[in-house]
Amino acid sequence: MKINSYNFRLMLIFSYIIIISIIFVFSTFLNNVLLGLFIALALSFIFVYKISINSRNELDKIAYTLNKMAKKLEDKINEIEIKNQHLVAILESMVEGIIVVDKTSHIVSVNPTVENIFNISKKNLEGKIFLEVIRNNDISDIISAVLKKGEFTSCELTLMWPVQKIFQINASPVFEKGIVSGCLLVIHDMTEIRKLETMRRDFVANVSHELKTPLTSIKGFLETLLEGALDDKENNRRFLIIMQNHTERLNKLVDDLLSLSHLESKEMLLRKKLFNLYQQVVKVITNCGTQLKKRDMEIRNELPINLSVNADKDKIEGVMTNLIDNAIKFNKEKGAIRIYSQDQNDNIKIIIEDTGVGIPEKDIPRIFERFYRVDKARSTELGGTGLGLSIVKHIVELHGGEVGVESVEGLGSKFWFTLPKQ
Numbered sequence: 001m002k003i004n005s006y007n008f009r010l011m012l013i014f015s016y017i018i019i020i021s022i023i024f025v026f027s028t029f030l031n032n033v034l035l036g037l038f039i040a041l042a043l044s045f046i047f048v049y050k051i052s053i054n055s056r057n058e059l060d061k062i063a064y065t066l067n068k069m070a071k072k073l074e075d076k077i078n079e080i081e082i083k084n085q086h087l088v089a090i091l092e093s094m095v096e097g098i099i100v101v102d103k104t105s106h107i108v109s110v111n112p113t114v115e116n117i118f119n120i121s122k123k124n125l126e127g128k129i130f131l132e133v134i135r136n137n138d139i140s141d142i143i144s145a146v147l148k149k150g151e152f153t154s155c156e157l158t159l160m161w162p163v164q165k166i167f168q169i170n171a172s173p174v175f176e177k178g179i180v181s182g183c184l185l186v187i188h189d190m191t192e193i194r195k196l197e198t199m200r201r202d203f204v205a206n207v208s209h210e211l212k213t214p215l216t217s218i219k220g221f222l223e224t225l226l227e228g229a230l231d232d233k234e235n236n237r238r239f240l241i242i243m244q245n246h247t248e249r250l251n252k253l254v255d256d257l258l259s260l261s262h263l264e265s266k267e268m269l270l271r272k273k274l275f276n277l278y279q280q281v282v283k284v285i286t287n288c289g290t291q292l293k294k295r296d297m298e299i300r301n302e303l304p305i306n307l308s309v310n311a312d313k314d315k316i317e318g319v320m321t322n323l324i325d326n327a328i329k330f331n332k333e334k335g336a337i338r339i340y341s342q343d344q345n346d347n348i349k350i351i352i353e354d355t356g357v358g359i360p361e362k363d364i365p366r367i368f369e370r371f372y373r374v375d376k377a378r379s380t381e382l383g384g385t386g387l388g389l390s391i392v393k394h395i396v397e398l399h400g401g402e403v404g405v406e407s408v409e410g411l412g413s414k415f416w417f418t419l420p421k422q
């Protein structure tokens with residue numbers, strides 16, 4: 001059969017359409033539509049270019065249509081690529097960990113948060129069976145349940161590895177043509193939230209307890225007085241003095257709580273100015289004169305006479321009073337206290353050293369916590385609220401400095417804080 005040029009070109013076009021269709025079907029089968037689209041597009045350009053320069057009329061129309069189709073395909077590919085980039089950006093910036101597993105529990109993909117949570121790199125996770133790389137039976141059980149039932153599951157888990165953390169796990173099934181083809185895990189770190197909740201609960205319990213003790217005592221003595229002790233000339237005054245002490249304790253507690261809440265509120269503004277710290281310490285020591293004399297204590301202010309700091313004068317006076325007061329309270333009879341400074345590059349370090357009872361090693365990490373006291377009975381007897389060091393820490397940190405303590409039980413303590421020079 002003789003094939004003229006027109007028929008030949010028609011055959012060429014039809015065989016081209018058939019080839020493209022085969023490539024499409026094949027690429028869908030291989031799950032790589034993008035590759036298929038790309039090959040098809042490349043072929044379109046070659047064929048259409050050739051067709052368009054050699055033909056007219058119908059062939060021109062077909063060439064034009066194919067060109068339009070190629071353009072549409074190209075736009076579609078660009079659109080898919082942009083969407084893909086958006087998706088990657090979202091996943092990478094999420095604070096929640098995302099894990100996608102297929103129906104055989106193999107990890108398909110993870111985001112960077114998952115690498116941090118489990119301390120395993122992406123390349124060691126993707127493609128592996130979940131339980132082989134993340135040895136957590138609880139999460140693995142959740143995945144199995146979701147793959148089996150195809151239902152959303154949510155629960156809170158405490159992971160002990162690599163570090164103890166609390167996570168909220170949301171697991172959703174992934175469907176493909178109505179059949180469960182995988183599972184999507186969203187892992188939300190709840191450790192900080194739960195820690196704050198516990199702190200708030202403990203704080204409320206502590207405050208209630210601290211208020212209740214003096215109130216119970218005042219109420220008891222009031223009742224005793226009303227029931228007749230008022231006329232008891234020997235005891236009535238003693239009872240009133242006890243009530244007065246408890247009232248003072250209540251007052252101090254409320255004052256300290258108010259200071260703390262004020263310091264914790266972000267609106268707290270420091271009134272910084274340059275002042276002489278040596279002179280301020282002289283003033284604090286003078287105020288503690290009676291206490292020092294009573295316990296026959298020696299105190300040495302070894303700060304440089306011209307030491308100036310740029311800070312909130314009243315607040316730093318509070319810090320010095322608290323630390324010197326503690327150094328007296330928790331010292332031995334005839335003990336000694338030394339106040340001196342060390343010049344650090346950008347900071348000035350102030351040290352308050354005493355020869356007192358010291359702090360057991362196990363208590364040191366918690367000593368700046370609210371209401372934390374080594375010997376609660378002793379602190380209460382000395383009029384303490386257990387909030388002093390916590391207030392000190394807040395004030396110093398507001399100034400951009402740090403606090404710390406070095407102590408040996410039975411030998412003494414060195415409380416220190418730093419203040420930036422500027």
Ligand code: ADP
Pocket residue numbers: 322326327330331354356357358359367372373374375379380383384385386387388389390413
């Ligand atoms: P308070 O003095 O009201 O008890 P603080 O917050 O000032 O509360 O101190 C908390 C606890 O830290 C004290 O109860 C005490 O056990 C311990 N502490 C503080 N300063 C010293 C010190 N210089 N030597 C030994 N223990 C101290």
